[in-house]
Amino acid sequence: MSPREPNRKHQDARHLLCVLVVLAAILSAGLVARGPAAVAPDRAQGILGLAEAPVNLSNSVDRDAEGPRLAVSQGGTVHVVWQEASDSSLGSDVVGRRRASSGAWAAPTVIEYSARHPALTSFDREEAALAFVGGYVEGDGSQKLGIYLKSYDSAARRWPLAGKAIPGGDGGVQPDIGYADGRLWLVWVDTSTGSRRTAWQSRFPSGTPAPRGSTFDGIVENAQAPRIGAARDATGTDLHVVWMDEDGRESWLTHLWMDAKAPTPQVNPDLGPYYAQGLPRLPDVAAAGRSAVCLAWQEVVPLPPPDRRQDVVSACAPWSSAASINDAGRPSGDPALAMDATLGQLLAWRQDDGGTPGASRGLRFRQDLPPLAGSIWEGEVSQPDLAYDPVTGKLHAVWLGRLPGRTDRDVFYAQWAPLLPSPSPSTTSSPSPTRSATPSRTPSPTRTASPTPTPTKDPSVTVEATPTRGTPPSPTRSPSPTTRPSTRTPGPPADILYLPRLEQKWDGVGVR
Numbered sequence: 001m002s003p004r005e006p007n008r009k010h011q012d013a014r015h016l017l018c019v020l021v022v023l024a025a026i027l028s029a030g031l032v033a034r035g036p037a038a039v040a041p042d043r044a045q046g047i048l049g050l051a052e053a054p055v056n057l058s059n060s061v062d063r064d065a066e067g068p069r070l071a072v073s074q075g076g077t078v079h080v081v082w083q084e085a086s087d088s089s090l091g092s093d094v095v096g097r098r099r100a101s102s103g104a105w106a107a108p109t110v111i112e113y114s115a116r117h118p119a120l121t122s123f124d125r126e127e128a129a130l131a132f133v134g135g136y137v138e139g140d141g142s143q144k145l146g147i148y149l150k151s152y153d154s155a156a157r158r159w160p161l162a163g164k165a166i167p168g169g170d171g172g173v174q175p176d177i178g179y180a181d182g183r184l185w186l187v188w189v190d191t192s193t194g195s196r197r198t199a200w201q202s203r204f205p206s207g208t209p210a211p212r213g214s215t216f217d218g219i220v221e222n223a224q225a226p227r228i229g230a231a232r233d234a235t236g237t238d239l240h241v242v243w244m245d246e247d248g249r250e251s252w253l254t255h256l257w258m259d260a261k262a263p264t265p266q267v268n269p270d271l272g273p274y275y276a277q278g279l280p281r282l283p284d285v286a287a288a289g290r291s292a293v294c295l296a297w298q299e300v301v302p303l304p305p306p307d308r309r310q311d312v313v314s315a316c317a318p319w320s321s322a323a324s325i326n327d328a329g330r331p332s333g334d335p336a337l338a339m340d341a342t343l344g345q346l347l348a349w350r351q352d353d354g355g356t357p358g359a360s361r362g363l364r365f366r367q368d369l370p371p372l373a374g375s376i377w378e379g380e381v382s383q384p385d386l387a388y389d390p391v392t393g394k395l396h397a398v399w400l401g402r403l404p405g406r407t408d409r410d411v412f413y414a415q416w417a418p419l420l421p422s423p424s425p426s427t428t429s430s431p432s433p434t435r436s437a438t439p440s441r442t443p444s445p446t447r448t449a450s451p452t453p454t455p456t457k458d459p460s461v462t463v464e465a466t467p468t469r470g471t472p473p474s475p476t477r478s479p480s481p482t483t484r485p486s487t488r489t490p491g492p493p494a495d496i497l498y499l500p501r502l503e504q505k506w507d508g509v510g511v512r
Contacts, residue, residue, distance in 0.1 A: 001166075009333070010238050015074075016330075017153075019258070022277040023053045025476040027097065029321075033117060043389070046068075047371040048484045049442060050260065050376075050415070050416045051394065051414075051415045051416050052259050052414070052415065053302060053414075054237065054377060054401075054412045054413065054414040055081055055105070055412065055414075055433050056410050056411070056415050057082075057097050057105065057108070057398070057411045057412065057413050058082065058084065058095070058108065058410045058411040058414055060084060060408065060410065060412055061406075061408060062407070062408055063084055063085050063254075063408055064084070064085050064407075064408050064409050065082045065083070065084050065093070065116060065400060065410055065411045066082065066083040066084070066085075066400070066407055067082055067083045067116075067118060067401060068081070068381060068383060068385055068398040068411045069081050069082070069118055069119055069120040069384070069385050070084040070120065070385045070387045070396055070398045070413075071120040071121055071122040071128055071129070071387055072122060072387045072388075072398070073122040073124075073126050073128060074114065074122070074124065074125045074126075074388045074391060075101060075125045075126045075482070076087060076100070076389065076391065076392060077098060077099065077100050077101060077122075077126055077128075078098065078099045078348075078387075078396060079096065079097075079098050079099050079120060079122065079128050079412075080096060080241060080411065080413060081092070081094055081095065081099075081111060081118040081130060081192065082096075082398075083095075083096055083097040083115070083117065083118055083413045085114055085139045086430075091169045092113065092114070092115060092116050092377055093110050093113050093114070093115065093133055094110070094111045094112040094115040094116075094118045094130070094393075094439065095108050095110055095231070096109055096110065096159070097109070098132075098157075099371070099502070103394075106266075107223060108174060109159070111130065111150065112130075112132055112134060112148070112150070112159075112163060113161045114135070114136075115132045115133060115134045115148070116132065116133040116134045116135065116173075117132055117133045117173060117174050117175060117178045118131070118166060119129060119131045119132070119175050119177045119202045120447050121178050121184070121506070122178045122179070122487070123184075125154075125212065125313070126154035127151065127152060127154055127205065128151070128152040128154075129149065129150065129151045129152065129177060129179070129205065130149070130150045130151075130152070130159070130163075130186050131147060131148070131149055131172050131175040131176070131177040131178075131186050131188075132146040132147075132148055132150075132163070133146070133147065133148070133172065133174075133175065134146065134147075134163055134165075138312035139472045142172070145170075145171060145172065145173065146165050146166065146169045146170045146171065146172055147165070147169030147172040147175050147188050148164060148165055148166065148187065149163060149164050149166055149177075149184070149186070149203065150163045150164070150314070150480060151205055151206075158416070164295075166186065166201060166203070166463060168201065169188065169199075169201075170187065170192050170194075170250060171190060171191040171192030172188040172190055172191070172199065173188065173189050173191060173510060174188055174189045174224065174225060174226060175187065175188040175339065176188070176226055176228050177228070178225050178228045178229060178230050178239070179230065180230035180232070180237045180239055180260045181209045181237050181260035181261060182204070182358040182470055183202040183204055183205075184202065184203045184204070184205055185200065185202050185203075185225045185228055185230075185239055185260075185308055186200060186201050186202075186203065187199070187200040187227075187243075188200075188226065188230075189223050189224060189226060189243075191420055194224045195217065195222070196221070196222045196224065197221065197223055198223045198226045198241070198243050198254075199216065199374055200216065200228070200241065202263070208437060211265075216241075216256075216265055219245065221245035221246070221254075222245060222246040222247060223245055223246075223254075224243065224244045224245075224246060225243055225244050225281070225282055226241060226243035227241070227242055227283055227284050227285050227505055228240065228285070228289055229239050229242070229285040229286055229293075229403075231257075231286065231287030231288075231289060231290045231291075231292070231293050232287075232288045232290070232477045233291075234287045235283040235290065236259060236260065236290070237259070237260040237261075237375060238257045238258065238259055238260065238287075238290050238293075239257060239258050239259075239260055239263065240254075240257045240287060240293055240316060241255070241256055241257070241258075241265075241285075242254065242272050242282060242283040242284075242285045242295055243283065243404055244281055244282070244283060244297075246482070249302070250277070250279075251279045252273060252280060252296070253271060253283055253297060253482075254265075255268040255283075255285075255295060257293075260413065267298075268319065270318075270319040270320075270395055271295070271319055274299055274315075274322045274324075275301045275309070276342070277299045277301075277302075278300060278301050278302075279299060279301075279302055280298070280299045280300045280313070281297060281298045281299065281300070281333070282294050282297055282298050282333065282335065283295055283296070283297040284297070284312070284332060284335055284336055284337040284338040285337065286337040286338050286345075286346075286407070286433065287339055288339040288340055288344075289341060291317055291318075292316075292317065292339065293316065293317045294314060294315065295314070295315050295316070295318070295335060295337075296314045296315075296335040296336075296337040296347055296349075297312070297313055297335060297347050298310065298311065298332065298333035298334065298349075299311055299312075299313050299398065300470050309331075310331035310333060311324040311325075311326055311331075311332060312325055312327070312332045312333065312335045312347070313328050314335075314345060314347065317344070319461075320488075323367055325347060325349075326349060326351060326364070327351060327364075329354070329356075330351065330352060330353065330354040330356060330359060331352045331353060331354045332349050332350060332351045332364075333349065333350050333352075334350040334381075334382055334383055334384060335347060335348070335384045336348045336349070336384040336385050336397070336474075337386065338386040338387060338395065339388070340419065342369065342420070343367050343368060343369055343418050344367065344368025344369050345367065345368045345388060345420070346366075346367050346368075346374065346388055346395055347365070347366050347367075347386075348364065348384045348386055348399075349364055349384070350362075350363060350364075350381050350382055351363070351364045360375075361376045361378075361379070361380065361381075361397055362376070362378040362379055362381055362396075363375065363376040363377040363381045363384055363401075364376070365397075366502070367418050367419070369421045370419060370421045372418070372419050375413060376397060376399075377399065377412065379401060379402065379403075379404070379415075380401065380470055381399050381400060381401050381403040382399070382400045382409075383399060383400045384397060384398065384399035385397070385398050385399070392417075393417050393418070393420075393469045394415050394416065394417055395415065395416055395417070395418050396413070396414075396415045397413070397415070398411055398413050398414025399411075399412055400414065403449050417446065433476035441469040452500055470477070
């Protein structure tokens with residue numbers, strides 16, 4: 001061997017190392033360019049069979065995201081919008097991303113500057129509509145807010161530059177939007193009179209007013225977090241609206257429905273409080289038919305520890321029972337609800353560890369049939385939203401998550417196919433929530449919209465009772481269709497920019 005051969009071998013090794021470093025850099029750049037970052041597999045837990053690893057859609061370092069909303073078109077296009085902190089006059093922008101049924105995620109796009117509280121719906125094959133709170137700042141520094149509407153241009157594949165202000169929406173916050181009977185339906189909290197009441201309007205997709213549309217004049221309270229959902233079957237469509245009313249330390253839910261062709265609101269008198277003097281918050285509504293309608297909300301019993309409870313509660317037509325669905329004894333909240341005629345309820349919520357040694361926290365999921373419970377995400381989460389696509393059988397979810405070592409919150413997305421029931425579904429295929437036998441209120445009959453039967457419930461599930469330790473006396477208040485004058489002195493609402501999926505507060509103490 002000549003003296004030069006070892007040097008030549010060292011040179012070849014160095015050249016090979018340089019080539020490997022260059023290839024690694026190219027591959028890394030290609031991965032970054034492909035789209036949103038996939039989350040480490042160990043954060044996608046459970047038995048859900050995720051179709052893909054959860055992805056970070058916002059990935060905005062040092063900028064918090066808020067209020068993610070999701071819609072899936074009949075053609076399979078996924079739209080996601082959220083509110084993101086910025087330096088604009090109103091403090092936030094509405095950002096969106098879109099993914100076709102067979103394609104990659106488009107880049108994040110600012111849909112509206114200086115906006116808040118986005119809400120999203122889809123209709124027809126590839127149409128989508130966005131409602132949000134927009135406005136401007138007067139010369140004296142005061143903010144003028146209102147409800148605005150934008151419709152996605154499916155041909156040009158973009159959102160228009162300017163939104164259309166909704167007449168009568170001045171002072172509106174916390175909008176939600178749905179589609180039924182050829183019209184867009186908006187619901188929001190009206191603060192224009194100094195109090196807070198729930199208002200609604202229907203609009204044609206072009207943005208022009210529909211023949212009908214007004215406010216819920218008969219119900220005036222300190223309303224928050226309204227949600228609207230359509231219940232369709234062969235006989236027609238009902239609109240269901242649910243929101244939280246509040247009066248001092250007391251709160252309750254108001255739920256009503258109306259026929260889309262002749263919208264005369266009817267109050268549900270059977271939706272009493274689940275817990276005696278509990279504090280229901282953050283309701284959601286979904287339907288698989290006119291008589292297959294469900295509500296979900298979080299509810300707190302405001303008692304000193306260890307008697308305080310915070311559960312996610314679900315109730316369905318005919319409203320004869322309600323039940324807590326989260327892990328017993330551990331706080332939970334932020335429910336998101338979808339429904340399917342075969343699967344029943346599809347429900348996601350934020351599960352906290354509650355200080356329990358060895359307990360985890362994260363985003364949990366449960367479907368009715370077959371009984372199935374699992375985990376979508378492990379870690380710090382909040383504000384989930386669900387959309388079920390009956391064409392593909394896929395369930396889509398977005399939520400806020402915080403990665404380890406980060407101070408900001410990002411929007412994450414995942415999809416999976418819920419397990420279909422067999423002809424004889426087994427009730428032992430997965431853990432199901434434990435519920436005791438007696439609800440905290442007496443069941444009463446209710447009006448059902450059509451003779452369509454209610455979806456079958458899990459036979460292993462029983463209704464949970466109210467807490468046995470320190471339970472307050474029976475409730476003294478329930479929703480009523482009569483007008484209730486406000487008990488507060490009218491004035492500008494202190495939380496006019498309150499985001500409906502954030503923490504609620506009672507008596508100055510945070511209750512998540």
